[in-house]
Amino acid sequence: MDRSTQVKAMASEARMSVLKLLAEPEKHFAGQWSADPLEFGVCMTLIAEALGVAQPTASRHLEILKQAGFITVRKHQKWSYCKRNEAVIQDYLNWLQLELSVT
Template identity: 80%
Template sequence: MDRSTQIKAMASEVRMQVLRLLAEPKEHFGHQWSADAVEFGVCMTMIAAELGVAQPTASRHLDILKQAGFITVRKHQKWSYCKRDDEVIINYLDWLQNELSLQRKI
């Protein structure tokens, strides 16, 4: 995994907000009718609306999160759905903690 891409992904408050929203899809996107938000993911259009940004802006942020491995994107008909990959996020946080540890030898 490219750690510099992951660091870049985490360096944006908008992308952090996306990850927080996707952590609880039922709470934030329970009104999504096209697919189950928990099982299938959340439509990119709904994420853009929740963020209050234009679709192209949201798509760019989501693409960076996808490149970092923090979300997966799945297409269904004409829509794309995003889902957090908690395993990758936990792996990143473990790596970061290890990198910043006082115990780590320089």
């Protein structure tokens, strides 16, 4: 995994907000009717609305999170759905803790 991409992904307040929102999709995106947000993921359109940004801006943030491995994106019909990749997030946090620990 490219750690510099992951650090870049975490260096944005908007991207951190996306990860926080996706941590509790049933709470933040309960109104999603097209698919279960917990099981399937959250529609990119709803993420853009939650952030209060235009779809192209949200798409760019989501692409960086995807490149970092922090989210997975799955297409269904005409929509794209995002879901946190908990294993990669935990791996990053473990790596960061080791990097910052006193030896």
